[in-house]
Amino acid sequence: MSDAALIATDRPSFASEGGANSSLPFAPFQQATILGVGLMGGSLGMALRERKLARTVTGWDRSSEALETAVLRGAIDLGTQELANAVRDAEVVFLAVPIGVLSDLLKRIAPLVRPDALITDLGSVKTEIVAEGDRLFGSRFIGGHPMAGSEQGGVGAARPDLFTGAAWAVIPSASSAPPHLARLLALIGALDARAILLDVAEHDRLVALVSHLPHAIAFTLHRTVGADPEHDAALQLAGGSYRDMTRVASSDPAFWRDILLANREFMLPALAAYELLLTELTEAIRENDPAALDRALSLGKGRGD
């Protein structure tokens, strides 16, 4: 495929002017563009198309294979490897690329987008990106972070209900404009996700606790068992608790390396808080102290369900 080629689907997301889901209060976008058609971008495209929230969903990716798969799977209407073609007419641009290339991609699209386009992203760490978006796009940039995913990456694992019921953090900058914000919040509602407005530092601190720390722990538990000389016997024995706790350790390590380093400022205190409590538990076992171990196992207020 040449750089400028467009891959088109045979299935338009709008059969006619009346094709929009008229029960929604959300007025569909003429064109939504998704940069990066992996698990997140692909799932977003499927959800936008299935719910008819955009007349055309355009996908951009470095990989022509990902674009072809995205078209075949109904995640996008059109695919292109040419960034200018992808964003030129977009009313909204979603950046759904790994954290390591997000900032660079924001800079590259700045001279290419419509002056009224809403620019948002799906990245897991926000401090740097929201500052960069604010600098490049001013009132038009709003950070986003849907709290959904899968240990399986790529558009092959994308699904239209990935965001259904999930929290979707919305992180405005100081200059994000209310109309753009209202539009993004309405879109998230139309996707049946739960928009949660957060300030940028609060977001990065809280996701360190409930997402990045759990991933770091899962990778480490996984590695502890893997390093054991009898790991094969251990895995034969393992039940549901081990499988649940290490599921996310099948995620791409390079993807998580970049997230953990990008959120270094809040990961270090989260790890320190966890390590302190783990030391308490370890000491209670070492001292054979049932009362101290009861305290170390006390549920506190962290119940997730």
Place this chain on the structure above:
Amino acid sequence: MSDAALIATDRPSFASEGGANSSLPFAPFQQATILGVGLMGGSLGMALRERKLARTVTGWDRSSEALETAVLRGAIDLGTQELANAVRDAEVVFLAVPIGVLSDLLKRIAPLVRPDALITDLGSVKTEIVAEGDRLFGSRFIGGHPMAGSEQGGVGAARPDLFTGAAWAVIPSASSAPPHLARLLALIGALDARAILLDVAEHDRLVALVSHLPHAIAFTLHRTVGADPEHDAALQLAGGSYRDMTRVASSDPAFWRDILLANREFMLPALAAYELLLTELTEAIRENDPAALDRALSLGKGRGD
């Protein structure tokens, strides 16, 4: 209910002599007795009855309410709070009580059981129990540990398929007799579980890694988030990774306190191995060192799926 009362179900597990599942190579027990009709004992009773692996399943429990629920849910044919009545005629006795009372219960049934009865248990830690079983019952005792469970305890959460496909560790003592061992292995096969023969120290060491350490970690992660001043906001934001990783932290803390202390000998090295790798990960983040963090996130051989 008086101590000696029997609670009987209306539904016999054997409609007739021909009621046994004749396709099984396993010859059913005349009477199987389950001591402790909680999640594990209740699920075992349901599986034995559903698969017609025992003509009568008798349940003993300290709680008359648990016995009544067990009968109503079809987990046992008969329930009694009188230990002698429960075990007198049993060909096999399963001890399915928490680790803290297991050793005492073994001693109490020793003078009450048939001299040819197979005695086994479902406890999570084996060193002490297998030694005690060997001392009390000689060739007739074989330790067992099905690697299945739920964060919800009690017979109300019991289900007949709890052990289907699960590993079931079998831990003979030095004197366990081959015929008893063959009978237990055949029973586990007839339950569609996977019997795994392990030496007692190997069992306790491996379950420390794949079960007790994951539980300790889940409780600690849960407590870390619960201790945060913004835990409510954090939990609103949490996605599937946090929920999966803290699911088991809803388990009964007292139950896990006793297990972690009973397996102190192997929990301390497991925690030390894990803490060492967690420190490597923390240092890689602190030093902002991508190559070191790649190593700390390397999957090794611990994949559980």
